[in-house]
Amino acid sequence: MERRASTDGPAEAAGPADEALLRLFAKGDPQAARDLTGRLGPRAFSVALRVLGNRAEAEDVAQEAMMRLWRMAPEWEPGRARVSTWLYRVTLNLCLDRKRRAQAVDLGTVPEPPDEAPPAIEVLQQAARVDALQAALMHLPDRQRQAVVLRHIEELSNPEIAEIMGIGVEAVESLTARGKRALAGQLAGQRAALGYDDDG
Amino acid sequence: MTDLDRMLHAARAGRDDLPEALAQRMLADAAGVQASLTPRPVPGRDLHAHGAWRALLAALGGWRGMGGLATACAAGVWIGVAPPEFLPDPAQLVLGAQTETETLGFYDLADIISEDG
Numbered sequence: 290m291e292r293r294a295s296t297d298g299p300a301e302a303a304g305p306a307d308e309a310l311l312r313l314f315a316k317g318d319p320q321a322a323r324d325l326t327g328r329l330g331p332r333a334f335s336v337a338l339r340v341l342g343n344r345a346e347a348e349d350v351a352q353e354a355m356m357r358l359w360r361m362a363p364e365w366e367p368g369r370a371r372v373s374t375w376l377y378r379v380t381l382n383l384c385l386d387r388k389r390r391a392q393a394v395d396l397g398t399v400p401e402p403p404d405e406a407p408p409a410i411e412v413l414q415q416a417a418r419v420d421a422l423q424a425a426l427m428h429l430p431d432r433q434r435q436a437v438v439l440r441h442i443e444e445l446s447n448p449e450i451a452e453i454m455g456i457g458v459e460a461v462e463s464l465t466a467r468g469k470r471a472l473a474g475q476l477a478g479q480r481a482a483l484g485y486d487d488d489g
Numbered sequence: 490m491t492d493l494d495r496m497l498h499a500a501r502a503g504r505d506d507l508p509e510a511l512a513q514r515m516l517a518d519a520a521g522v523q524a525s526l527t528p529r530p531v532p533g534r535d536l537h538a539h540g541a542w543r544a545l546l547a548a549l550g551g552w553r554g555m556g557g558l559a560t561a562c563a564a565g566v567w568i569g570v571a572p573p574e575f576l577p578d579p580a581q582l583v584l585g586a587q588t589e590t591e592t593l594g595f596y597d598l599a600d601i602i603s604e605d606g
Contacts, residue, residue: 319519319523322520323516327507327512330515331505334506334508339500348511352511352515355519356515356518359519359522415499422493422499473491
């Protein structure tokens with residue numbers, strides 16, 4: 290589904306703000322539902338996928354997070370927070386709930402196989418890199434993984450991550466720095482396997 | 490750019506993808522919630538047909554006002570049927586006129602007859 294940029298999200302663009310769309314949604318506007326799904330659905334799914342490392346679970350979490358957004362729409366208080374910030378927080382909490390319920394899962398089996406795609410070398414190599422990254426992410430402690438995903442994949446600012454995670458900005462900086470170091474250490478021995486020796 | 494930066498870049502490339510089936514499920518949820526938020530008229534009931542009645546009811550102070558009015562009407566009817574001692578007879582008040590009769594004495598009547606001759 291096409292994503293439409295939000296005026297109050299990281300990428301500012303034309304169109305009503307998420308908050309305005311939420312008000313329209315609460316009044317029964319079906320187009321507002323489509324716009325919000327296009328804007329925020331990918332955000333919830335992307336974060337859930339990177340934090341959980343499982344596509345089916347990520348879909349369930351993203352759907353539940355959006356359902357909570359729909360139900361909360363009539364009670365949304367203007368100016369309380371960014372809608373996207375609220376959704377990220379709900380998504381991460383749902384991810385944490387899932388992980389608590391599934392402590393016995395073997396993390397080594399979590400990374401998903403690449404989606405079926407044209408068998409071009411470049412595409413396969415790209416998918417292998419993302420899978421390797423995902424496997425490395427899954428070995429990080431939960432809070433480090435969340436911070437790294439929000440900072441380096443969702444490209445949110447440190448203050449916004451601090452608001453989402455309910456911690457200070459310095460703690461966010463510490464988590465992302467340690468997380469990135471740990472990822473680099475885990476991936477250091479995989480350069481040749483991931484094709485980095487070929488393309489520099 | 491480090492290898493890790495390239496991997497993160499590759500991960501960012503797919504972050505805006507939303508599976509179509511998931512998008513449809515989200516929209517179905519949204520439609521369900523919107524349906525529950527939007528008030529629907531009761532089938533077969535014409536809300537405008539009772540507009541005049543509703544206006545009258547509101548002018549009388551709602552159902553509470555209507556209750557007081559009904560009580561006052563019932564009390565009025567009862568007072569009319571069985572008035573208390575200290576009140577005048579409502580029938581007399583309404584009809585107004587009293588019938589007066591003047592009686593003549595026996596001798597007066599004899600005088601009248603004798604005058605006629």
